Amino acid sequence: MPEPVPELCRRIRQNELFSHLYMERQTTIKDIAVALRLSKSTVSRALRDAPDIKIETKKAVKALAEELDYQPNKLALSLLNRQTHTIGVIIPNLDYVLSTMVKGIDEVALEAGYTVMVCQSDESFGREIVNTKRLLESLVDGFIVSVSSETKVFEHIKKIQNKKIPLVLFDRVVNHISCPSVRLDNIAGGVLATQHLVDQGYKRIAILAGPENLNISNKRMEGYLQTLKLNGLRPDKRMIIHCDFNQQYAYEATKELLAMKQPPDAIFTISDRMAIGAMLAIKEKGLQMPDDIGLVGFNNEPVTSLVSPSISSVEMYAFEMGKATAKLFIEMLNSDDTMAHQEIVIKPKLFIRESSKRIITKKDRNNSA
Amino acid sequence: MPEPVPELCRRIRQNELFSHLYMERQTTIKDIAVALRLSKSTVSRALRDAPDIKIETKKAVKALAEELDYQPNKLALSLLNRQTHTIGVIIPNLDYVLSTMVKGIDEVALEAGYTVMVCQSDESFGREIVNTKRLLESLVDGFIVSVSSETKVFEHIKKIQNKKIPLVLFDRVVNHISCPSVRLDNIAGGVLATQHLVDQGYKRIAILAGPENLNISNKRMEGYLQTLKLNGLRPDKRMIIHCDFNQQYAYEATKELLAMKQPPDAIFTISDRMAIGAMLAIKEKGLQMPDDIGLVGFNNEPVTSLVSPSISSVEMYAFEMGKATAKLFIEMLNSDDTMAHQEIVIKPKLFIRESSKRIITKKDRNNSA
DNA sequence: TCTTTTCCGTTTAACGGTTAATATTACACC
DNA sequence: GGTGTAATATTAACCGTTAAACGGAAAAGA
Secondary structure, eight states, X not given: XXXXXXXXXXXXXXXXXXXXXXXSSOXXXXXXXXXXXXXXXXXXXXXXXXXXXXXXXXXXHHHHHHHTTOOOOHHHHHHHHTOOSEEEEEESOOOHHHHHHHHHHHHHHHHTTOEEEEEEOTTOHHHHHHHHHHHHHTTOSEEEEOOOTTOOOOHHHHHHHHTTOOEEEESSOOTTSOSOEEEEOHHHHHHHHHHHHHHTTOOSEEEEEOOTTOHHHHHHHHHHHHHHHHTTOOOOGGGEEEOOSOHHHHHHHHHHHHTSSSOOSEEEESSHHHHHHHHHHHHHTTOOTTTTXXXXXXXXXXXXXXXXSOOEEEEOOHHHHHHHHHHHHHHHHHSOSOOOXXXXXXXXXXXXXXXXXXXXXXXXXXXXX | OOOOHHHHHHHHHTTSSOGGGGSSSOOOHHHHHHHHTOOHHHHHHHHTTOTTXXXXXXXXXXXXXXXXXXXXXXXXXXXXXXXXXXXXXXXXXXXXXXXXXXHHHXXXXXXXXXXXXXXXXXXXXXXXXXHHHHHHHTTOSEEEEOOOTTOOOOHHHHHHHHTTOOEEEESSOOTTSOSOEEEEOHHHHHHHHHHHHHHTTOOSEEEEEOOTTOHHHHHHHHHHHHHHHHTTOOOOGGGEEEOOSOHHHHHHXXXXXXXXXSOOSEEEESSHHHHHHHHHHHHXXXXXXXXXXXXXXXXXXXXXXXXXXXXXXXXXXXXXXXXXXXXXXXXXHHSOSOOOOOEEEEOOEEEOOGGGOOSOOHHHHHHHO
């Protein structure tokens, strides 16, 4: 005949029985079941307040669970429910913009009960493939991806979609892939920067664009071209330089630009890193910003306001973008029907600083003209 | 009577049978077993090249596995083997130094077959606790932790240890906790910076230290104090400012320093962010670096060579530190005995730049004296 | 012919949890 | 005394995998 439950609990609490339960292994439902002479399922249901368990039993189970610091094994649950509450995040690197975005993703995910696994592809297509494979194996509940600049083939992304695994693209969105996404209005960013330079009276505006196949770079350039045309300025191919997202390349490209017969009187770089590179070359040449030459960057990294002269830059709200991405992702998870692929587009804003702000205002310029 | 295996394979390949296997669900070992009229475990052993399976059988199994894109379910394996091949990484934020370290950790972990889960505490004690709990629930195989600046109580860390879960601390190491760790020789860093300033002829050297309870900050200060004494300079309490790791605070603190009757003629900041803040205040005051005042930062962030004047800084080899940490961690996992807690200490190196390099060399100074 | 070995597989249990179907018990009612 | 019905607990199956123990048949040895 089994002992009465309260007495048993007392003995367990006082460690007279089952002292092995206090060992290294995590307590399981089975331990509690054995201790209280109940079946596994009774314990399970008691913990989850099922209606058909006696109140006394529930109390005893819960007390012992508390006592033994019982915690359900997530692995077992995941196996059963086919979900891991984990989001796989693939990003090309951990630079300022992306780590800020990850921060945003992390924050929202945490709140929604998800843990993120961040993998960096390091701008390498090969590593992106490996990361994708890894995360697929890890059975993440879904993917949040920003592709590397090397990525020109998207089979690995399509594989995710074929398996009907939720996917959100962000920042570096891919046109060939149709899925929910969050991105900056890069054209608008290009327009903002270029129009500002035009407004400040610059006439020969060069652009340091990123790698040729990178969508975000091309869109920013599109904005640049549109704005030139709109203002009656003829785009000049020699003023358009493609180079890696890299300070060194930007430095060298700028040096070449400045060595031209008719050098530019303003430069728009599609990242702040590149703006810094450009700035070094400009200073080396002995030119003054904003008088001799104007400079506008992109991303609005803190460094832009730290250097001298401070650099005008286009803010892309990376943190908010990260949050929006995670929110969209979670929304998608919760809507069981395959969601119409929503596209969230963030509007950029230009922060004007010393590098491009000539003293003359628009009005002044009109008067003097 | 069961059909001969090759014939069966053919039919499966041609989708005559079991077309449901081509459905959304991942193929399992059971699917293969049913298809080939074998038992689950035979399939399992065939896939793993167990010796007591007929070669023909193995071939058939492997062929079908390939065909159906079979991939073992990690969750099931983890449940069985009690290991998830996942490392929980807790860091206070994703600034330049830490993201570089995470890059290093990630690289080594990936190679060793581990995936990392990065959680940011955002310098908040509360979030650090939450993160720890989450990762414990996720049953990570171990922890790599750098504590937040708010953390003064370490019960959550001890809890990890009590559960005998492998733990490595890095960068912000905690004295009260005895475990393998990787950190910078912060005292040496403080010595390098201070001795350099002394060598350059600066006499009244101030220090912008970080939060009071932050070990790394205090150690750097210790190096500073030691060096002053060694060189016969008397430390002055008014020259020691504790403030948050934050550019704004550093800016204000520097303004106050410079407003003193006897202001410092050099400032050592224990981060580059703070150095930038200090620099802004110095420029605002109209002082010239390095002539009127010297400045040395810490971390050797890229920004130090981008600003003008460029800032001398102590390099802490963040990427290598990250790699070393992950290596130590994996080594620990593989050595089943509780490892004697190894402590890896990285030696810093000073990079001298414009902000502190007076033209005079040591020899010049001796001559003129 | 009977036992032993070898070969090739299968069965079972386990990991830790949930859940649907099934007992068991007690009590009221006819 | 049977029957119906709550109330409560148990069994067994399942998620996907592996490891240990066991099984059956054929070949080899006595």
